[in-house]
Amino acid sequence: MKSKGIVYLVGAGPGDAGLLTVRGAELLGRAGVVVYDALVNKELLRLAPPEAELIDAGKRSSDHAIPQARLNELLVDKARAGQCVVRLKGGDPYVFGRGGEEAEELAAAGIAFEVVPGVTSSIAGPNYAGIPLTHRDFCSSFTVVTGHEDPDKEGLEVDWSQVAQASGTKVILMGVTRVKSISQALIDHGMSASTPVAMICWATTGRQQTVTGTLATIAEVAEKAGFKPPGLTVVGEVVRLRDKLNWFEKRPLFGRRIVVTRTRAQAGPLSRLLLERGADVLEIPTIRILPPTGQYEIADALLELNAYDWLVFTSPNGVAAFFELFFKAFEDLRDIGGVRIAAVGPATADKLRGLHLKVDATPKKFVASNLAAAMAEQGSLENLKVLLLRAEVANRDLPKQLEEMGAIVDDIACYKTVPETDDRNGAVARLLETGADWITFTSSSTVENFNARIELKPLLARYPDIKLASIGPETSKAILTLGLKPDLEAKEHTTDGLVKAIEAAPLR
Ligand code: SAH
Numbered sequence: 001m002k003s004k005g006i007v008y009l010v011g012a013g014p015g016d017a018g019l020l021t022v023r024g025a026e027l028l029g030r031a032g033v034v035v036y037d038a039l040v041n042k043e044l045l046r047l048a049p050p051e052a053e054l055i056d057a058g059k060r061s062s063d064h065a066i067p068q069a070r071l072n073e074l075l076v077d078k079a080r081a082g083q084c085v086v087r088l089k090g091g092d093p094y095v096f097g098r099g100g101e102e103a104e105e106l107a108a109a110g111i112a113f114e115v116v117p118g119v120t121s122s123i124a125g126p127n128y129a130g131i132p133l134t135h136r137d138f139c140s141s142f143t144v145v146t147g148h149e150d151p152d153k154e155g156l157e158v159d160w161s162q163v164a165q166a167s168g169t170k171v172i173l174m175g176v177t178r179v180k181s182i183s184q185a186l187i188d189h190g191m192s193a194s195t196p197v198a199m200i201c202w203a204t205t206g207r208q209q210t211v212t213g214t215l216a217t218i219a220e221v222a223e224k225a226g227f228k229p230p231g232l233t234v235v236g237e238v239v240r241l242r243d244k245l246n247w248f249e250k251r252p253l254f255g256r257r258i259v260v261t262r263t264r265a266q267a268g269p270l271s272r273l274l275l276e277r278g279a280d281v282l283e284i285p286t287i288r289i290l291p292p293t294g295q296y297e298i299a300d301a302l303l304e305l306n307a308y309d310w311l312v313f314t315s316p317n318g319v320a321a322f323f324e325l326f327f328k329a330f331e332d333l334r335d336i337g338g339v340r341i342a343a344v345g346p347a348t349a350d351k352l353r354g355l356h357l358k359v360d361a362t363p364k365k366f367v368a369s370n371l372a373a374a375m376a377e378q379g380s381l382e383n384l385k386v387l388l389l390r391a392e393v394a395n396r397d398l399p400k401q402l403e404e405m406g407a408i409v410d411d412i413a414c415y416k417t418v419p420e421t422d423d424r425n426g427a428v429a430r431l432l433e434t435g436a437d438w439i440t441f442t443s444s445s446t447v448e449n450f451n452a453r454i455e456l457k458p459l460l461a462r463y464p465d466i467k468l469a470s471i472g473p474e475t476s477k478a479i480l481t482l483g484l485k486p487d488l489e490a491k492e493h494t495t496d497g498l499v500k501a502i503e504a505a506p507l508r
Contacts, residue, residue, distance in 0.1 A: 005079030007106050009099055011092040011118015012040040016128075016204040019119040020044055024088075027116065031086040033078045035071070037097070039090035039230055041205070042425035043283070048086070054424075068098060072105040079111045092120040096146055096173055122171045125203030126234045129210045130246030133169045138237040141168035147175020147182050147233070164189030169236035176201070176231040180219035186235065187215050196239035201231030206257070206280025210249065212239060251278025252503050259431060259439040261286055261450040269347075270442065270495045277503065282427040282436060285420045286449035289317050291325075292392050292413040298322075301387055301412050302329045306337040309384040310375060310407075314344040314394070316351040321415035322389045323355065339387075342375050346494055372401040382406035392416035419452055428454065435463030438502055441486075442471045442495065444478035451482055460484065467505075471498045 008027045013019030020028075028034065028047040035055045036045065045054055055074070057066050066074070078085045093099030093115055106113040122144045126133055133142040143166045145158050163170055164186045175182050179199065187193050193216040200210045213221040215235065248254070257280040260271050274281045292298060301308075302325065313319050326336070333355075342361040343349035349359045361378060363370030375381060385408050388399055392413040399409045423429055431454070439456075441447045450456070460466055470476040470486040472493035479486045488505055490497040 004112065005082045005085065006112040006114070007075050007079050007085045007087055008114050008116060009087045009089060009093045009103060010116040011120075012036070012044055012088045012090055013119040014091050014121035014124040014204045015039070015041050015202065016124075017041045017043045019124060019204065020047075021116060021118065023116050024118065027084075027086050028088070030084055032083040033085045034088055035075065035078075035085065036088040037090050040088050044088065045424060068101070072102060075102065075106065076109045076111055079106070080109075089118070090121070091124075092118040095120045095122060095144065121203055121230075121232060122173055125200045125232050126169075126171065126198070126238075128204045128208060128248040129198055129200045129234075130242035130244070130249070131198060131234055131238050132241060132245065133171065133234075133238060135238050135241060138241075139168040141166070142171060142236075143168060144171045144173065147172040147178050160185035161189040164191045169234060169238050172233040172235070174229075175233055176222070176227060176229040179222055179233060182233070183215045183218055183235075191215060191235075195235055196237060198234045198239045198242060199227055199231055200234070201227060201229065203232065204248075206254070206275065206278065208249065208254075210242075212242065248278065251276075254278030256280065256438065256502075257282060257434070257436040258502070259284055259427075259436050261439065261441060261446045270440065270498070273495060273499045274502075277499065282431050283425060284427045284431065284450070284453070285422075286446065286453045287417040288420045289321060289415050290418055291321070292416050295325075297412050298325055298414050299329070301410060302326060305335065305339065305387075307385055308339050308387045308410075310340045310342055310381075310386040311336075312342045312344075312371065312375075312386060312388045312398075312402075313348050313352065314371075314388075314390050314398070316347050317417075318389050318391065318414055319343075319348060319351040319355070325414060340375075340378065342371060344371050369397055369401060371398060372405055375402075376405055380406065383408065386410070387412065389414045417449075419449070421453075431459075436466050438467050438469050440469045440471075440498060440502070441475050441479065442498065444474050447475060447478035447482070456482055456484055469498060469502055469505075471495070 010024045010027055025047055028044065031048050031052050033053045033055065034045060034048050035057050038058050048054065057071055075085055075087055087102065089097050089099055091097065103113060103115060123133060134140055143163060145163055172182060193214060195215045196212065197215055197218040198210055198212045199218060199222050200208065202208050211221050211225045211227060253274060258274050259282045260274065261284050262270065271281050271283050340360040341352060341357055343352055343359045349362045352359050361374040363374040381402060383406060386402055388409055388411040390411065390413060399411045402409050467487035468479055468484065470479055470489045472490060476486045476489050488501050490501040
């Protein structure tokens with residue numbers, strides 16, 4: 001049977017990646033093709049399988065990267081070719097943004113489709129600025145209108161006199177550049193010039209910015225603030241609640257742009273901590289993890305796994321890479337045998353515990369040289385076989401120390417790293433365009449790899465306000481080696497410690 005293609009029109013939510021629906025995440029996870037809009041949070045693309053084709057439909061007001069007609073054709077063609085297509089649209093697919101038209105095209109072409117609702121910016125945006133659209137003390141309805149008519153469409157003018165007369169809160173999408181004429185129109189049609197107004201751009205993301213005023217003043221306030229799209233405007237008494245309910249913008253790191261430098265696989269926990277504190281996180285991957293060049297050695301080691309007394313892991317990447325290879329060779333975790341397990345530091349140990357493996361040795365101070373001592377605490381290493389699972393290029397200190405303690409060491413590469421050049425989430429472009437408050441480094445290799453991708457000295461010359469945050473002494477040393485100085489070194493050498501230190505640092 002020929003496989004049948006299908007198109008899922010999926011609402012990506014307003015920006016905060018956490019606001020994608022469970023259904024949306026599930027469908028992204030099995031997409032063959034993802035066609036996404038400019039306002040979609042690019043981090044969501046990571047949910048798609050690595051081999052999925054990603055197409056940037058890049059729609060930004062007036063300059064459509066792919067014309068709508070061509071886009072509709074593309075969806076139809078991909079589905080006809082048997083693909084599972086996820087059409088990822090900002091907010092909710094059926095609130096402006098032409099989701100209805102795309103669905104009509106699919107229906108007309110006889111393509112199977114499903115539309116997955118999304119959290120619309122018209123509701124979530126005000127929420128993240130501390131504004132509920134309805135409230136028993138103020139109003140019991142709201143109206144959502146577009147402030148920017150589609151130039152291709154005739155006869156669908158917004159009737160501002162009706163909007164002005166409607167009771168309740170008004171939310172205006174796509175009206176940032178026209179706020180002056182819109183607020184004037186609302187006043188002309190009978191609304192009080194002192195009605196409270198808020199404008200929110202990049203709502204629900206770390207770049208969110210909110211300004212407030214009244215119908216009389218908002219245009220000037222927005223202009224002074226250099227307010228730019230994408231943004232929305234909320235008009236009504238509910239705006240007053242913002243003083244009390246502004247939970248998002250009060251987060252400790254709100255408004256701070258922080259670069260996280262790690263591998264794709266590892267950035268998660270640090271980014272999450274920062275995001276939860278309201279930071280604008282630019283996750284810049286510097287290296288990509290690939291299988292080792294020659295795989296014979298690791299294949300041999302896997303076949304003789306039960307001959308080893310210790311498995312030693314020196315990075316979370318090593319753990320991930322090893323178990324990927326392990327499960328290619330074996331179906332059952334019990335094939336790992338009774339071997340003891342050592343981890344060089346807490347992140348590596350956590351990764352192992354995440355697989356429900358007990359870690360028998362971790363040094364108190366997180367450097368390779370202390371690991372041998374921690375292992376020896378469990379009994380002499382004399383004549384014990386140790387399998388060291390590391391990156392292709394790794395220094396000789398650890399195997400040397402283990403050998404000096406009598407161990408027989410096999411130092412085997414289970415992955416290699418290559419420089420990352422892709423800028424899938426656009427973070428590199430944003431850093432180069434706007435600078436940042438902090439660049440975080442969590443190991444000496446993140447320093448070296450970051451510097452190989454984006455040279456730090458010229459970057460700091462261009463943006464002297466950027467500060468460097470180091471997780472600990474080894475990492476700081478790597479920064480000093482580049483002729484630079486860390487502005488902060490975490491007291492506790494963990495991601496938690498690093499975040500705490502940034503939180504405690506003075507603003508400037
Ligand atoms: N379907 C989308 C709206 C598409 S129209 C939804 O349901 O949210 C695009 C407009 O949505 C933008 O011009 C802006 O007015 C608004 N918008 C989308 N995301 C936004 C965000 N993160 N912050 C503020 N406004 C946003």
